Amino acid sequence: MAFIPHTEADVAAMLAAIGADSIEQLFEEIPRELRIRSLDGIPEALNEMQVGRLMSARAQRDGLRLNFIGAGAYEHHIPSAVWAITTRGEFYSAYTPYQAEASQGTLQLIYEFQTMIAGLTGMQVANASMYDGASACAEAALMAVRANRKSHAARILVPGTLHPHYRRVMQATAANQGLKFEELPVAEGLTPLSALQSFEGQDVTALLIPQPNFFGQLEAVDALTDWAHAHNALAIAVVNPTALAILKPPGEWGADGADIAVGEGQPLGVPLSSGGPYFGFMTTRLDFVRQMPGRIVGRTLDAAGRAGFTLTLQAREQHIRRAKATSNICTNQGLLMTAATIYLSLLGPQGLARTAASAHARTRELVATLTRLPGVRAAFPGPYFHEAVLQFDRPVAPLLRALAARGIAGGLDLSPYYPQLGHALLVCATETKTAEDIAQYGAALAEAMAAARAA
Amino acid sequence: MPQQEKVIFEYSTPGRGAEDQWPQDPGEAALADLPAQLRRAHPPQLPEVGELEAVRHFTRLSQLNFSIDTHFYPLGSCTMKYNPKACNQYAMLPQFLARHPLAPESSGQGFLECMHELQEMLKEVTGMRGVALSPMAGAHGEFAGVAMIRAYHRSRGDAARNEIIVPEAAHGTNPATATMCGCLVREIPVDAQGDVDLAALKAAVGPKTAGIMLTNPSTLGVFERHIAEVARIVHEAGGLLYYDGANLNAILGKVRPGDMGFDVIHMNLHKTFSTPHGGGGPGAGAVGVGERLLPFLPVPVVGRDGGGYRWLDESDLPQTIGRLSCFMGNAGVLLRAYIYMRLLGREGMRRVGEFATLNANYLLRRLTEAGFDAAYPQRRASHEFILTLKRQARDLNVTAMDFAKRLLDYGFHAPTTYFPLLVPECLLIEPTETESRETLDAFVTAMSQILKEASEEPGRVTSAPHTMPVRRLDDVRAARQLDLTWKPTAPS
Numbered sequence: 001m002a003f004i005p006h007t008e009a010d011v012a013a014m015l016a017a018i019g020a021d022s023i024e025q026l027f028e029e030i031p032r033e034l035r036i037r038s039l040d041g042i043p044e045a046l047n048e049m050q051v052g053r054l055m056s057a058r059a060q061r062d063g064l065r066l067n068f069i070g071a072g073a074y075e076h077h078i079p080s081a082v083w084a085i086t087t088r089g090e091f092y093s094a095y096t097p098y099q100a101e102a103s104q105g106t107l108q109l110i111y112e113f114q115t116m117i118a119g120l121t122g123m124q125v126a127n128a129s130m131y132d133g134a135s136a137c138a139e140a141a142l143m144a145v146r147a148n149r150k151s152h153a154a155r156i157l158v159p160g161t162l163h164p165h166y167r168r169v170m171q172a173t174a175a176n177q178g179l180k181f182e183e184l185p186v187a188e189g190l191t192p193l194s195a196l197q198s199f200e201g202q203d204v205t206a207l208l209i210p211q212p213n214f215f216g217q218l219e220a221v222d223a224l225t226d227w228a229h230a231h232n233a234l235a236i237a238v239v240n241p242t243a244l245a246i247l248k249p250p251g252e253w254g255a256d257g258a259d260i261a262v263g264e265g266q267p268l269g270v271p272l273s274s275g276g277p278y279f280g281f282m283t284t285r286l287d288f289v290r291q292m293p294g295r296i297v298g299r300t301l302d303a304a305g306r307a308g309f310t311l312t313l314q315a316r317e318q319h320i321r322r323a324k325a326t327s328n329i330c331t332n333q334g335l336l337m338t339a340a341t342i343y344l345s346l347l348g349p350q351g352l353a354r355t356a357a358s359a360h361a362r363t364r365e366l367v368a369t370l371t372r373l374p375g376v377r378a379a380f381p382g383p384y385f386h387e388a389v390l391q392f393d394r395p396v397a398p399l400l401r402a403l404a405a406r407g408i409a410g411g412l413d414l415s416p417y418y419p420q421l422g423h424a425l426l427v428c429a430t431e432t433k434t435a436e437d438i439a440q441y442g443a444a445l446a447e448a449m450a451a452a453r454a455a
Numbered sequence: 456m457p458q459q460e461k462v463i464f465e466y467s468t469p470g471r472g473a474e475d476q477w478p479q480d481p482g483e484a485a486l487a488d489l490p491a492q493l494r495r496a497h498p499p500q501l502p503e504v505g506e507l508e509a510v511r512h513f514t515r516l517s518q519l520n521f522s523i524d525t526h527f528y529p530l531g532s533c534t535m536k537y538n539p540k541a542c543n544q545y546a547m548l549p550q551f552l553a554r555h556p557l558a559p560e561s562s563g564q565g566f567l568e569c570m571h572e573l574q575e576m577l578k579e580v581t582g583m584r585g586v587a588l589s590p591m592a593g594a595h596g597e598f599a600g601v602a603m604i605r606a607y608h609r610s611r612g613d614a615a616r617n618e619i620i621v622p623e624a625a626h627g628t629n630p631a632t633a634t635m636c637g638c639l640v641r642e643i644p645v646d647a648q649g650d651v652d653l654a655a656l657k658a659a660v661g662p663k664t665a666g667i668m669l670t671n672p673s674t675l676g677v678f679e680r681h682i683a684e685v686a687r688i689v690h691e692a693g694g695l696l697y698y699d700g701a702n703l704n705a706i707l708g709k710v711r712p713g714d715m716g717f718d719v720i721h722m723n724l725h726k727t728f729s730t731p732h733g734g735g736g737p738g739a740g741a742v743g744v745g746e747r748l749l750p751f752l753p754v755p756v757v758g759r760d761g762g763g764y765r766w767l768d769e770s771d772l773p774q775t776i777g778r779l780s781c782f783m784g785n786a787g788v789l790l791r792a793y794i795y796m797r798l799l800g801r802e803g804m805r806r807v808g809e810f811a812t813l814n815a816n817y818l819l820r821r822l823t824e825a826g827f828d829a830a831y832p833q834r835r836a837s838h839e840f841i842l843t844l845k846r847q848a849r850d851l852n853v854t855a856m857d858f859a860k861r862l863l864d865y866g867f868h869a870p871t872t873y874f875p876l877l878v879p880e881c882l883l884i885e886p887t888e889t890e891s892r893e894t895l896d897a898f899v900t901a902m903s904q905i906l907k908e909a910s911e912e913p914g915r916v917t918s919a920p921h922t923m924p925v926r927r928l929d930d931v932r933a934a935r936q937l938d939l940t941w942k943p944t945a946p947s
Contacts, residue, residue: 001799001800001802001803001806002798002799002803002804002806002807002810002888003536003537003539003729003888003889004806004807004810004888004889005889005890005891006810006813006891006892010891010892011813013892014813014814014817014892015813017817017820017821018813018816018817018820019820020816023809023810023812023813026809026812026813026816026835027709027710027812027835028835029677029678029680029834029835030678030680030706030709030710031680031682031683034682034683034710034714034715035709035710036582036708036709036710036711036714038801038805039579039580039708039801039804039805040579040801041575041576041578041579042576042579042580042796042800042801042804043797043800043801044800044801044802045797045798045799045800045801045802045803046797046798046800047798048539048541048798051541051545051794051797051798052541052544052545054797055545055546055548055569055794056545056548057565058565058566058568058569059548059549059550059551059565059566060550060565061564061565062550062551062554062562062563062564062565062566063550063553063554063558063562063563064558064559064562067553067555067558069555069557069558071557072781072782073555073556073557073781073782075553075555077476077478079473079476079506081506081509081510083547085510085513085514085517087543088514088517089522089523089524089525090517090518090520090522090524090525091517091520091522091733091734092522092524092538092543092731092733092734093522093523093524093535093538093731093732094520094521094522094523094528094732094733094734095528095530095533095535095732095734095735096732096734096735096736097734097735098530098871099521099859099860099863099868099869100925100928101860101863101920101923101924101925101926101927101928102520102521102526102863102868102869102920102923103519103520103521103734104459104516104519104520104923104924104925105460105515105516105517105518105519105520106516106520106734106735108460108462108516108519109513109516109734111462111939111940111941112462112463112464112941114939114940115462115464115500115940115941116499116500116501116502118939118940119499119500119501119940120499120501122499124940125937125939125940126939126940128735129736131591131592131595131780132591132780132781132782133781134778134780134781135591135595135779135780163781165778165781165782166781168769168777168778169777169778169779169780169781171777172602172753172776172777172778172779173598173635173779176602176605176635176636176637177634177635177636177637178637218489218490218493221493222492244495244499245495245498245499246486246489246494246495247489247493247494247495248492248493248494248495248496249495249499252496264781271552271553271787272552272553272554272555272556273551273552273554273786273787274551274554274555274556274563274566274782274783274786274787275556275780275781275782275783275784275786276556276591276737276780276782276783276784276785276786276787276788277591277736277737277785277786277787277788278781279737286937289937289939295735296939297939298933298934298937298938298939299933299938299939299941300928300929300930300932300933300936300938301928301929301932302925302926302927302928302929303918303926303927303928303929304925304926306459306925306926307459308459308924308925308926308928309928310928310930310933312930312933312934312937312939313934313937315934317627318594318627318628318630318631319626319627319628319874320627321627321631322627322630322631322640323630323631323633323634323640324634325627325631325634327631327635328594328597328598328628328631328632328634328635329592329594329595330592330593330594330627330628331592331593331594331725331732331735331736331737331738332592332735332736332737333591333733333736333737334732334733334734334735334736334737335731335733335734335736335737336733336736336737338733338734341513342509342513344501344502345463345473345501345502345504345509345512345513346472346473346476346506346509347472347473347476347477347501348471348472348473348501348502348503348504349498349499349500349501349503350472350477350498350503351472351473351474351476351477352499352501353498354477354478354479354480354481355477355478357480357481357485357486358478358479358480358481358485360481360485360486360489361481361485364485364488383488383489383490383493385489400559401559404559404561404562409555409558409559409562412557431478
């Protein structure tokens with residue numbers, strides 16, 4: 001039991017070697033009054049067969065047939081090879097590659113990942129992952145405060161078009177260090193340049209620029225980046241990695257490119273899985289690499305002059321710098337980064353571009369189908385990418401419940417997040433949805449709306 | 456072990472790809488609505504390889520790793536125990552994987568029930584009053600814990616409390632976390648027996664004390680015997696006690712942090728509850744709190760409402776420190792921990808602490824008999840222990856790092872080296888409960904053999920490893936001549 005291989009004879013021989021009468025005696029240094037007798041609140045053990053039945057029964061209660069929610073987590077096709085290899089024990093049950101000679105597989109894979117994610121974002125260097133897109137965003141804000149030597153205000157401009165949960169995570173993560181987040185207004189689903197006018201001549205540390213933004217809308221990234229640089233602020237890009245196969249990479253935004261790029265890596269081969277584990281990615285300019293949080297792998301030479309891989313620039317990290325480290329991050333999301341590296345290798349530049357284009361095409365079909373219904377219209381006039389906001393003539397929540405009853409996750413009700421948008425719904429279709437799936441959604445929504453109108 | 460493997464970009468052939476994995480090309484018309492100035496001009500640098508090429512490449516890379524499944528991995532403080540295959544298989548049931556985090560709660564009741572039970576079981580094993588599951592690693596849990604301590608003091612109008620006390624041997628994440636939370640760090644020494652220096656603690660506490668962060672058993676591999684006194688001193692000074700759960704495996708089922716007086720704890724589910732380490736994550740750093748910190752838990756947490764389960768958020772917990780992940784943390788990792796706990800049950804959990812301690816004490820005894828020095832010879836080992844190779848370094852000019860590297864040649868992952876820093880030439884060794892006596896004996900044989908080599912043929916040890924894909928790597932060169940991404944022209 002408990003995966004402990006000891007026989008009674010082993011225990012007796014081991015205790016004899018130690019010179020103890022019982023296992024209990026090994027705990028003699030723990031004050032007796034603190035000891036517990038039993039864990040009554042823990043159920044009796046199940047064997048694997050019983051656990052299998054339990055979990056299968058729980059799983060069968062869950063899930064909807066068709067998902068049209070995006071909002072920071074996207075359903076994409078995942079090649080079978082991705083998780084078949086990722087769950088190999090040699091990746092799955094290893095740890096942080098502290099002993100480089102016995103961890104060349106993980107180290108080289110991180111180096112390959114760094115190359116791919118730097119290429120995708122058009123930046124020079126990448127780290128080995130953050131917890132998720134939201135935490136990567138918070139760490140980017142903290143990093144900008146360290147990296148922007150011209151600014152002393154620790155003041156970050158945050159568009160209202162950034163994912164609302166990212167904004168909350170940034171506040172919870174960085175406010176204790178005195179960072180001030182100021183929210184920019186939203187107009188037609190975008191961040192207008194006029195929103196920045198009131199900050200002219202003031203000390204601004206960084207401007208976040210989401211692309212596509214939370215609504216799927218495409219921001220004027222060149223102008224926003226140039227505004228940041230003209231005002232001695234850093235530009236922090238928050239990007240969807242799938243979209244980058246098609247959209248201009250942060251490294252090419254404006255005249256000089258963004259300074260830091262972060263995002264949610266989940267679309268790259270990671271299942272939706274109720275929210276995690278996912279991984280965040282972060283890339284930057286070479287000049288800022290020493291301000292980066294997290295693990296970084298470098299290629300070097302071994303004692304025999306052969307190429308090999310090792311953790312590098314560790315003087316940034318908590319196990320060396322302690323209270324002066326760039327972050328407290330230690331364990332990151334290595335296994336998900338592994339999955340993403342395999343995913344990107346199987347997709348390649350062409351496959352990723354097709355995935356992005358196909359997802360976008362499906363979302364356009366979905367928008368076209370749904371906006372044909374009376375009482376439904378596109379909320380914003382501008383171009384979007386693979387996600388869009390629809391406006392309804394009635395509350396969205398009851399419609400979503402009716403759709404769920406038909407096995408359809410119909411999108412995210414925006415009214416709790418953006419009450420000013422009225423009855424708004426954020427929808428997404430990816431390459432996983434067929435024309436028939438979209439037609440089913442359209443028919444189910446038409447019925448739900450008719451029923452709501454009749455009620 | 457296999458030797459080196461090319462970088463994947465070196466296999467790349469323009470025009471090749473795993474096309475069976477790609478969706479149909481929707482044609483350029485599909486993108487006609489996107490303004491040209493927002494489009495990408497050149498394709499990203501990604502490899503162009505066939506599926507089999509990719510599978511072979513990554514399989515070969517995996518074979519260059521040591522792992523728990525292939526090697527004894529006694530990395531101290533990391534609890535590298537067996538990760539049961541059932542935990543992976545049943546956490547990856549298709550319904551769990553397919554569920555969108557923002558899908559209605561009604562479509563996730565099976566999952567939420569597992570999460571609620573996990574919260575309840577973690578409360579029981581730690582003796583805490585409330586648990587939140589969203590922190591995504593140990594350090595993330597530490598952040599949540601210290602942020603709660605700060606929020607508690609602020610809520611009482613006691614905002615001046617901004618000092619966190621840590622023992623000098625603490626994990627690096629402890630002081631780094633204090634900084635992340637805007638606190639100042641005060642380090643205090645431990646005494647010759649490895650316990651906190653109580654006089655130093657008394658001198659350190661005061662009206663600025665926010666709290667103390669402790670690992671117990673400590674990073675020195677021994678139980679902090681004065682824990683009740685430490686708790687009294689800190690509480691009387693108005694501070695709170697933070698328990699770093701890195702070493703929870705040692706005491707599982709024997710003693711609970713809540714009973715020791717701790718106000719807040721993080722648990723490394725990837726250590727104690729055997730979720731995989733994944734080559735550096737994902738972990739899960741669930742936090743538990745006592746009565747005083749309940750209102751401040753990070754959101755979301757799972758609540759039970761009538762017959763069903765739902766997420767509690769900012770509207771249910773208005774004093775929360777907030778949201779730490781975009782959704783609910785590392786759900787799949789939490790499912791694995793849940794399955795592990797159900798497999799172990801009440802009795803299994805008690806056995807974890809017992810056999811982890813038995814294995815550590817046995818290994819310590821055998822190694823000291825083989826001629827190695829315990830850092831704290833008067834003390835019982837907990838689930839791990841420290842050897843100091845100061846004598847070998849002085850007499851034989853062979854360091855702890857040399858032993859670590861030579862162990863790789865013998866087929867053992869090295870213990871943690873040079874942590875804690877206050878013990879010279881140290882190896883921190885944690886065998887875990889899932890290793891057999893035979894494996895421990897084989898490790899002792901290897902260590903004895905290396906000791907023999909160190910006196911007879913020291914060059915063999917100081918130039919190790921000899922059988923790995925690479926020899927010792929030039930870390931100075933790695934940091935000075937940065938090569939962080941592959942480039943077509945880079946020399947190899």
